[in-house]
Amino acid sequence: MRDAYLAWFEDVSTTRPNNYAPPRIVVGTDQEPVTVLTRQDWRRITDDQGWRPTSRGRWLLSAREDATFDIEVRLVAGSGGPVLLEVGDRTIRRELASGQGAAVFEDVAAPGGDFALAASSGEGEDRRGAHQVVLMRQ
Numbered sequence: 607m608r609d610a611y612l613a614w615f616e617d618v619s620t621t622r623p624n625n626y627a628p629p630r631i632v633v634g635t636d637q638e639p640v641t642v643l644t645r646q647d648w649r650r651i652t653d654d655q656g657w658r659p660t661s662r663g664r665w666l667l668s669a670r671e672d673a674t675f676d677i678e679v680r681l682v683a684g685s686g687g688p689v690l691l692e693v694g695d696r697t698i699r700r701e702l703a704s705g706q707g708a709a710v711f712e713d714v715a716a717p718g719g720d721f722a723l724a725a726s727s728g729e730g731e732d733r734r735g736a737h738q739v740v741l742m743r744q
C-alpha cells in the first residue's frame with residue numbers, strides 16, 4: 607500500500623512546475639473587480655508568526671493583463687508615519703495625516719502576470735504591515 611501511495615504521490619506531484627508553491631491570488635477580473643487582501647493571505651516578511659501588529663508580509667498576486675487600480679491601505683490601529691505601497695518592483699510613498707486609519711493610492715499600474723504587493727506604515731523599527739488592502743480595478 608505504501609509503495610502504491612508513493613507512486614501516486616510522485617505522479618500527482620509532477621502536474622505543474624513548482625507544484626508546492628503557494629497559490630497566487632488572481633486580481634482585476636471582470637467577475638471580481640474589487641479584491642480585499644487580509645493578513646491571513648500574505649506571506650510573512652518578518653520572523654514572527656505573521657499576524658502581530660508589528661508583522662509585515664506580502665501578497666502573491668496574478669493579473670490576467672496589465673491593469674490600473676485604486677488601492678486602499680487600511681492600517682493596524684496605532685500605526686502612523688508614512689505609508690509605503692510596493693507593487694512589483696515599484697514603491698510608492700504617501701504621508702498620512704495624524705488620526706487617519708487608511709491611505710488611498712489612486713491609478714496604480716499593476717503588471718499582467720505574477721507580481722507581489724506589500725503595504726506598510728511607519729519607519730525603521732516602528733514599521734508595521736497593513737491590516738487590509740483593497741484593490742479596486744479601474
